């Protein structure tokens with residue numbers, strides 16, 4: 291029988307430390323929730339977390355919780371609960387999984403962190419529509435549920451070049467949040483504190499970039515699948531010293547790998563770029579599928595989303611406005627294409643995998659002819675796989691496997 | 705008897721049918737068979753290979769190399785070697801038509817569009833999404849609903865004078881639509897032609913076509929009218945290999961031979 295090869299995964303040692311930091315983060319939030327000793331804000335993952343931290347809030351990120359629901363494969367059972375209450379199976383499956391889990395009274399946090407039995411209750415919810423409209427509706431549901439204020443920033447979408455007018459508009463929306471946040475937190479806004487948080491956030495972002503850039507080494511010391519795990523601190527802890535410490539540690543380990551020519555995927559035969567979201571409930575399977583064939587999916591648009599190069603502590607609001615608008619997901623297709631072309635060259639990739647996630651059109655970049663245009667321009671072949679970030683009812687494992695194997699055979703015959 | 709002649713076997717374990725082909729050293733097809741895959745892929749592949757060997761007048765010992773492909777390619781013990789059906793269909797079609805081609809394969813449970821350049825190198829491929837709309841499964845379901853044997857569909861479609869077009873993507877909704885058309889008094893041949901048309905439309909949505917188009921797959925093998933309809937739709941002739949259902953198995957056997965030559 292044509293046996294599948296057993297894949298030996300190379301462990302990243304720093305992960306132990308990351309797990310500790312993540313655990314501290316969740317227990318701190320849980321403590322604040324139980325004792326109401328500190329105010330809690332919920333924030334979108336590419337939202338104005340820095341402002342919230344600078345004003346003394348502890349920050350919970352529902353998208354992170356959504357991803358945990360996906361990774362633990364709880365999501366598929368939770369989504370129908372939200373569907374039944376009017377939230378379509380066609381919309382963001384982070385939203386439906388998260389709301390469904392809340393309705394059922396369960397959370398993956400309880401499995402990972404004994405003693406935590408619920409997500410921390412918010413004092414305020416703050417979204418940024420730079421990524422999609424779903425976050426606004428998602429947070430609105432909780433605002434009604436918890437009867438707490440809902441604040442938001444409405445970002446321009448489909449932006450080709452980020453101009454001063456875009457920046458001015460977002461910066462002023464950010465400033466407009468301050469008086470409301472002061473009232474909720476009971477803390478006076480302090481620009482120096484924001485500068486401090488932004489300095490740490492910038493440092494985290496630039497270290498995270500360096501971590502991801504190690505994948506340009508041949509062989510690459512890291513995979514995209516590692517990236518999706520290790521981006522945790524960049525999402526939930528940026529703006530803290532902890533995140534900076536963590537990425538220094540991780541970067542050092544990866545640099546040692548590079549120096550010793552240690553490959554994340556043994557015998558790296560092909561190097562692929564992943565565009566779109568991961569299929570959280572299939573991270574391990576997908577990682578094994580590629581690694582088993584000696585293929586490293588080593589870089590992605592998704593993990594790069596937490597790089598905010600424009601942050602400037604000397605120009606806080608404008609630079610945050612720019613950084614959060616310059617993100618890939620906010621941009622027009624020409625800007626996105628130029629970006630992916632740079633990535634193809636920088637990471638020296640042999641092919642691109644586009645994940646067409648059914649419930650997230652915002653992160654699925656293969657729906658307006660981009661793969662065809664890029665392939666014509668660069669000659670780098672691509673494969674689109676249909677699936678979803680969280681809803682495994684939309685994932686066909688056999689189809690994915692055959693498609694991926696056929697794509698690798700195509701690369702072999704090149 | 706060709707007792708001591710080495711031969712090469714290709715077994716395509718499809719979700720619906722298992723196909724086997726025996727090639728001789730001159731790449732001639734000397735044995736072939738098709739059986740239902742059922743639920744026991746191992747038994748089906750064994751039976752299919754035995755039948756193909758019988759036709760070839762060969763024994764299993766003569767098989768110098770075997771290669772499996774298709775949905776169940778990794779579930780059968782016949783061979784250590786497997787390749788995806790995408791690669792094997794491409795190889796099998798190029799064997800018949802060595803030029804720049806677009807292959808449309810309509811199988812029992814999935815459809816593929818594969819593009820090859822003039823040297824046979826694969827440029828791209830697309831498989832249908834999870835949904836079975838536009839595959840053989842759709843026609844099977846409809847034949848059950850209409851209570852018409854599957855093998856009669858082709859003849860019925862040919863009798864159509866005025867095709868009834870169906871609008872839905874979904875197999876289940878299409879079934880409802882078909883019942884509605886029957887209630888409206890539409891003729892069965894016209895509905896069946898509409899079903900064929902719906903299959904073609906689903907496939908055409910998957911990718912663009914190059915100048916030379918090849919059609920393969922079990923659905924094509926048993927419904928040649930589908931090819932004629934597609935020709936009318938795209939306005940040019942379509943190439944169909946001798947055994948449209950066997951191209952995957954032929955490709956697998958050709959790969960087996962290449963590997964053997966390489967190993968020698």
Ligand code: SF4
Nearest residue numbers: 382421422424650652
């Ligand atoms: S970007 Fe996609 S996954 Fe993220 S919140 Fe919006 S719809 Fe959901």
